[in-house]
Amino acid sequence: MSILVQPDTKVLVQGITGGFGGRHARLSLDYGTQVVAGVTPGKRGQFFEHNGAKVPVFDTVAEAAAETGATASAVFVPPAFAGDAILEGVAAELDLVVCVTEGIPIHDMTRVKRAMSACRIKTRLIGPNCPGIVTPGAGEHSHGGCRIGIAPGYIHRQGHIGVVSRSGTLTYEAVWQLTCRGVGQSTCVGIGGDPVNGSSHLDIIKLFNDDPDTHGIIMIGEIGGSAEEEAAAWIKENCRKPVAGFIAGTTAPPGRRMGHAGAIVSGGKGTAAAKIEAFREAGIGVAETPSVMAETLLQMM
Secondary structure, eight states, X not given: OOSSOOTTOEEEEETTTSHHHHHHHHHXXXXXXXXXXXXXXXXXXXXXXXXXXXXXXXXXXXXXXXXXXOOEEEEOXXXXXXXXXXXXXXXXXXXXXXXOOOOOOHHHHHHHHXXXXXXXOOOEEEOSSXXXXXXXXXXXXXXXXXXXXXXXXXXXXXXXXXXXXXXXXXXXXXXXXXXXXXXXXXXXXXXXXXXXXXXXHHHHHHHHHHOTTOOEXXXXXESSSSHHHHHHHHHHHHOOSOEEEEEEOTTOOTTOOOSSTTOOOBXXXXXXXXXXXXXXXXXXXXXXXXXXXXXXXXXXX
């Protein structure tokens, strides 16, 4: 078991004919992901070819989903068009849209969120500005899994630990620490660090809590906003599994953005100290440094 995606999930790539989207489509195909379609307006009838795979390209997400059965999308579309690309996936009633694109205007994402909340379609959005999602497979180096986004597939190993993070690089660090200790992952989700995004820490934590094959969770947050505190409050009352956490940005000065667009302490809220205290009160094991994230969880287990 895993959450959100399985090894047999059919994936389409919006922006597959671009340099960045094409590169990661190839890496996903190499990982064993079922990339069944690409979408680039005006290029219907072309094919994206890689190592024997011949992926058809369509003009629209609706066409691609209808003809191939794709249920998930990876968005590698320039920032000015990414909001509409997300909504195209929603209109096509995909189960999952993963938006890797960085730098989408907040106004556009506010429009996307409003449109998604107004419709009855239950498309889940991961991102934007995120590394995406990986459910490792059982093959050598966990090939045969599902990789949507930009995460390095080879660091993953199939197992029972769920990872959710706002930071891409810290996601990779936690995964590699687990893998080096012989401990695999059920699913790893990078939710992104923008102020307005799709799924939150809490959304993913709830899925991990309900997944019988996830036995422990690493949650990685950072300064800015209150999402980590909200997740901690829910974990305290509801979570049945051990959770370890790390908060980045303990030395960040108030009012200065650190890294992600959403990583800013404003009005005394969103500080690392407040988030760490919320973790402690919820019984979440706190990793004092990034280097002990896996160790902190494994000690709890």
